[in-house]
Amino acid sequence: xxxxxxxxxxxxxxxxxxxxxxxxxxxxxxxGFVDVLAQSVSAVAPSxxxxxxxxxxxxxxxGATLWALGVAMLLSLLVAVTVNQFTRRxxxxxxxxxxxxxxxxxxxxxVAGSAMLIGYGFIAMFALAGAGYYLxxxxxxxxxxxxxxxLFAVALIAAMALVVLVVIIRGIRLxxxxxxxxxxxxxxxxxxxxxxxxxxxxxxxxxxxxxxxGSTPANFAVGAVLALTAFVGFESSSTLGVEARxxxxxxxxxxxxxxxxxxxxxxxxxxxxxxxxNALGLDLTSSxxxxxxxxxxxxxxxxxxxxxxxxxxxxxxxxxASTTALARVLFAMGREGVVPPAFxxxxxxxxxxxxxAAVSVPxxxxxxxIGIALGxxxxxxxxxxxxxxxxxxxxxxxxxxxxxxVFLRRIGELTAGVAVRxxxxxxxxxxxxxxxxVVESASARWIGVVVFLVLLAAGCAYYxxxxxxxxxxxxxxxxxxxxVAADVLGGAPHPDDLPGGDGRSGS
Amino acid sequence: xxxxxEARHLPSPAPPADLRARQPKAVHSALxxxxxxxxxxxxxxxxEVSENLRxxxxxxxxLINLLVQDEYLVRMPDLRGFTLGRKVVELAxxxxxxxxxxxxxxxxxxxxxxxxxxxxxxxYEHDRMRVVDPDPDFPLADEARLFAELDASxxxxxxxxxxxxxGSPLPASVRPELRGSPERQESLRREVxxxxxxxxxxxxxxxxxxxxxxxxxxxGELVAGLTLSAPRIRIEQPGAVLELLxxxxxxxxxxxx
Numbered sequence: 025x026x027x028x029x030x031x032x033x034x035x036x037x038x039x040x041x042x043x044x045x046x047x048x049x050x051x052x053x054x055x056g057f058v059d060v061l062a063q064s065v066s067a068v069a070p071s072x073x074x075x076x077x078x079x080x081x082x083x084x085x086x087g088a089t090l091w092a093l094g095v096a097m098l099l100s101l102l103v104a105v106t107v108n109q110f111t112r113r114x115x116x117x118x119x120x121x122x123x124x125x126x127x128x129x130x131x132x133x134x135v136a137g138s139a140m141l142i143g144y145g146f147i148a149m150f151a152l153a154g155a156g157y158y159l160x161x162x163x164x165x166x167x168x169x170x171x172x173x174x175l176f177a178v179a180l181i182a183a184m185a186l187v188v189l190v191v192i193i194r195g196i197r198l199x200x201x202x203x204x205x206x207x208x209x210x211x212x213x214x215x216x217x218x219x220x221x222x223x224x225x226x227x228x229x230x231x232x233x234x235x236x237x238g239s240t241p242a243n244f245a246v247g248a249v250l251a252l253t254a255f256v257g258f259e260s261s262s263t264l265g266v267e268a269r270x271x272x273x274x275x276x277x278x279x280x281x282x283x284x285x286x287x288x289x290x291x292x293x294x295x296x297x298x299x300x301x302n303a304l305g306l307d308l309t310s311s312x313x314x315x316x317x318x319x320x321x322x323x324x325x326x327x328x329x330x331x332x333x334x335x336x337x338x339x340x341x342x343x344x345a346s347t348t349a350l351a352r353v354l355f356a357m358g359r360e361g362v363v364p365p366a367f368x369x370x371x372x373x374x375x376x377x378x379x380x381a382a383v384s385v386p387x388x389x390x391x392x393x394i395g396i397a398l399g400x401x402x403x404x405x406x407x408x409x410x411x412x413x414x415x416x417x418x419x420x421x422x423x424x425x426x427x428x429x430v431f432l433r434r435i436g437e438l439t440a441g442v443a444v445r446x447x448x449x450x451x452x453x454x455x456x457x458x459x460x461x462v463v464e465s466a467s468a469r470w471i472g473v474v475v476f477l478v479l480l481a482a483g484c485a486y487y488x489x490x491x492x493x494x495x496x497x498x499x500x501x502x503x504x505x506x507x508v509a510a511d512v513l514g515g516a517p518h519p520d521d522l523p524g525g526d527g528r529s530g531s
Numbered sequence: 532x533x534x535x536x537e538a539r540h541l542p543s544p545a546p547p548a549d550l551r552a553r554q555p556k557a558v559h560s561a562l563x564x565x566x567x568x569x570x571x572x573x574x575x576x577x578x579e580v581s582e583n584l585r586x587x588x589x590x591x592x593x594l595i596n597l598l599v600q601d602e603y604l605v606r607m608p609d610l611r612g613f614t615l616g617r618k619v620v621e622l623a624x625x626x627x628x629x630x631x632x633x634x635x636x637x638x639x640x641x642x643x644x645x646x647x648x649x650x651x652x653x654x655y656e657h658d659r660m661r662v663v664d665p666d667p668d669f670p671l672a673d674e675a676r677l678f679a680e681l682d683a684s685x686x687x688x689x690x691x692x693x694x695x696x697x698g699s700p701l702p703a704s705v706r707p708e709l710r711g712s713p714e715r716q717e718s719l720r721r722e723v724x725x726x727x728x729x730x731x732x733x734x735x736x737x738x739x740x741x742x743x744x745x746x747x748x749x750x751g752e753l754v755a756g757l758t759l760s761a762p763r764i765r766i767e768q769p770g771a772v773l774e775l776l777x778x779x780x781x782x783x784x785x786x787x788x
Contacts (some may be wrong), residue, residue, distance in 0.1 A: 027570035028562075031615055032622065038573040038614050040609075043699060054704065054710070112596045113610060126610070229612045269703075273600035373713065437580040440588045508607040510658050510700050513615040514573075 026119035035514030045505045047117060047359060049268045049370030052379070052505070055196055059189055062204035063088040063280040067147070067257030067349060068288035069342035071210035072154065072335050074293040075315045077254040082298075082308045085247025087232075089237035089308075090294055096251035096285035099456075100258060102449035103421045104283045107259050108120035108276040110427045113435075115265035115272065116504035118356035118376075120347065120420045123262075125502035127434075128429025129167060130491070133501055136423040137353065138483025140414030142476060144350035145388060147257060150409040151342035152188070155393035158336035158403045167380055170297050177402055178393045182202055184340055185389030192348050192381045196267050196376045210334035210341075214293060217319060217327055221296040224322050229300040242459070249418070249460040253410060256417040258282040261463040263352040266505045284341075304389060347384055360500040362490060404468075411464050412473030412479075419480070425450035502510045557594075560586065564594050565603060565619065574612035615752045618657060631663050635786040639664055639757075640732045640778045646772055647762035653686045653743070657754050658702040660690050669760055672735040682709045682719070685743035686758050690724035693753040694747070706727070726775075732763045740766035746787055753786045 045052065052201025066475035076088060085092040085327050110123040118125075121140050125133025156177050165169050170176070191199045239247075260279040265271045300318045301308045309315045319327040371378040395405040428446045432438035452488035465473040567580050581591035595613065598604040605616040631652060643650045649669025656660050661680075665671055681687040681704040691709070694701055695716050701709075710713050723729045732740030740763050746755040757780045759765075765772065 028615075028619070028622070031569040035570065035615075051711075052700070054707075113606060211715065230588055270600060270602070272596065378748045436576050437592050439592065441589070507605045507616075508700060510702065512615055513604050513617050513619055515617070515657070523565070 038512050038514045040517045041512050043509055046503050046507055047505050050266050051375035052266055053269050055267050056269050059197060059200035060264050060274045063345055064258050064261035064278050064282040065207050066203035066341040067260035068255060068282055068346035069338045070289050071214050072338040073254040074214050074289050075335055078294040078297050079308055079314050079457055080100040081251050081499055082246045082513035084226060084243050087235045087237040088237045088244050090234055091289050092244060092247035093294055095248045096255060099452055100255040100283045100377055102445055104258060104279045106425050106428045106449055108279055108447045110264050111275040111431060112272050114504045115506040117266050117352035119259060119262045119353060120424045122356060122502050122504055124423045124427045128500050130501040134487040135484060136420045138480050139416045139420040140353055141522035142479050143413050143420060144346045146409050148343050148346035148350060148388040150179050150413055151339045152184055152389055153402060153406045154430040155184050155336050155339035158332050162332045162336055172394050174222045177396055178517055179453055180392050181389055184399045188347055189346050189385040191509045192343050193374060193378045195376055199344050199407055203344050206337045206341040206453050210338040212332050213334040216324060218292055218296045220322055221300040221318060223297050224339055225303045230302060233295055233298040245459050246463050251454045253414040255283060260349040263349040281460050287377060324516040347388060350384050351377045351380040351522050356503050361497060408469045411469045412476045415461060415476040419452055422450050533627035560597060563593055568613055568615055574607055576611050589593050611695060635783055636664060638779055638782050646775060651758045655690050657734060658694055665739055679704055681705050683734045683767040685731045685741040686756050688729040689743045689745055689756050694722050695720040730766055732766055738763050744768050746774050746780050746784050
């Protein structure tokens with residue numbers, strides 16, 4: 025250990041490190057693994073998905089619902105391990121936007137960035153609308169006299185948007201702890217229902233739940249992509265790369281465990297719903313609200329109320345987590361100068377990107393509110409919003425899977441296994457998203473496909489216009505948290521590096 | 532030790548075989564990686580480490596990423612190269628502690644003979660401190676906590692106030708109550724700057740406390756600290772002892788760089 029001993033006893037100076045990171049202002053290295061995990065889990069909202077997704081998948085995939093979910097889980101795991109090639113090496117707030125910028129350059133990066141903004145933004149809209157939908161049902165149960173008018177739903181959504189705004193400005197720990205509590209309780213309630221169903225239907229395994237009958241390759245593919253929408257958001261803990269205490273350890277672990285835990289929950293919940301309906305001699309796809317119907321049929325009606333509470337709060341947690349991620353992607357863009365620098369400001373006391381949050385929340389709340397005010401049904405609005413969000417996420421996943429091997433090759437750390445997994449995921453997802461967009465554009469939700477394509481094109485047009493005016497953007501895009509002199513043995517601050525640096529990237 | 536480009540491309544001397552025999556292989560490999568990064572200097576890439584150590588690439592990359600997770604290694608801002616993290620200093624117990632110069636030890640000894648209570652000498656470097664000359668007659672109360680909770684002790688508070696004064700980031704060993712409160716940070720900074728010393732009472736041993744005086748280098752930077760541990764009343768009203776200590780600190784300054 026001679027060279028190491030010498031280095032410790034008399035550290036050779038290592039120049040080139042600043043005293044501040046370009047993403048200074050956030051509460052750097054402050055939240056632990058539990059908070060990081062909470063961010064990803066809440067963005068996925070497993071309890072809300074476990075109660076709604078099985079039916080949606082069953083409608084298209086027929087008997088192959090469980091298989092479609094299994095394939096979606098494997099695909100998500102492939103994406104997760106590929107994303108983790110970045111999360112183990114770069115601590116950033118821009119998530120896939122930053123990673124793709126670092127791997128494929130700023131142009132592709134901005135496509136991924138637009139796709140992520142669309143994904144986080146529309147899932148937040150979807151979740152706010154969902155929280156409003158279930159809260160209205162819930163209040164209707166408690167006080168039967170309440171008028172179920174569109175205005176009432178709009179008011180509920182506005183009230184919850186206010187909650188979201190306050191929580192995400194008040195500090196990252198409040199939002200992660202609150203959403204974790206909500207999700208834990210909701211998942212607990214779902215598991216109680218699952219156990220009730222399995223106890224009532226007996227210990228024998230119902231093999232018919234695993235049959236592939238009535239499924240074709242095409243509708244199986246669409247079913248798998250639909251099932252994938254139950255997983256999207258698992259990567260969102262990567263937006264806490266700067267705030268996590270040990271980001272290179274906790275973020276990768278949170279991403280993989282989110283996929284494993286929520287995937288297992290979906291498989292168990294779906295199996296129990298299928299056998300629950302089979303035992304009743306009914307069809308899962310014929311039910312408007314499967315879990316409530318099951319709770320009623322198996323003599324636990326009182327659970328209906330609990331389930332509505334759990335779904336409403338799970339949606340609220342999802343809205344908080346998705347807006348948290350959205351604000352941090354915008355924050356990164358603000359620091360880079362892609363969007364006005366005000367988006368890169370942080371709150372002096374709470375160390376949160378409060379400007380980005382204050383702009384995002386009203387936009388996220390107004391879209392479903394306007395939709396309802398225009399006379400669209402709340403549920404129809406939600407179905408359209410999720411199409412936009414899913415297309416955004418999956419587009420970004422495809423890009424990040426292509427970017428990972430390119431990035432690793434450039435820094436000289438590419439291995440064959442990683443490349444094979446990344447390209448397999450990219451190819452499968454690319455095929456999936458094309459099939460999904462084609463199928464959805466022929467459905468009643470075609471407007472969602474149009475909105476996605478228009479927004480993505482608008483994002484790219486904005487980027488090219490902005491880059492023509494500010495050619496230096498090519499240097500600043502892809503901002504991440506670089507180690508500061510204090511992290512490095514013998515780290516000597518650069519003489520020109522005065523406090524309050526200009527927020528440029530570290531490369 | 533100078534960083535040479537040739538060093539990066541030379542295979543390192545064969546890893547010591549006796550280590551391999553006695554220790555689990557992963558620990559051996561991790562230490563070999565740290566040693567290699569120290570040998571090649573800042574900026575060495577993962578590929579170079581793998582080639583020099585003749586270790587399989589996938590294994591090397593996994594090990595390096597684990598060491599980065601634990602902050603023993605730091606990825607350079609260009610994302611390709613690596614350098615040793617500040618945390619390897621925690622391996623410093625493997626390295627003999629650096630004794631202060633004899634002249635400084637003599638000054639501290641003289642102070643001890645004239646003052647009732649424990650007189651310790653502390654050195655500071657960036658955001659770290661080391662007790663280089665603890666009073667043998669008055670051992671430190673809880674050495675582990677001294678370093679784990681930097682803002683609990685007088686010697687630690689002196690360093691924290693200095694970091695706040697220069698606007699440097701606070702290390703992870705500052706407790707969250709202080710880390711999360713700009714108001715408390717400001718009041719600590721003001722208190723220490725105004726008094727020219729830091730102190731604590733009851734934090735380690737009820738009824739006892741500690742005060743610390745700064746020793747500054749030629750550019751006014753904090754290089755060392757002289758501390759007194761004594762019963763609470765003598766910390767709160769030090770009287771003539773303070774003069775003795777301040778005089779000692781003035782005499783130590785030129786001896787400690």
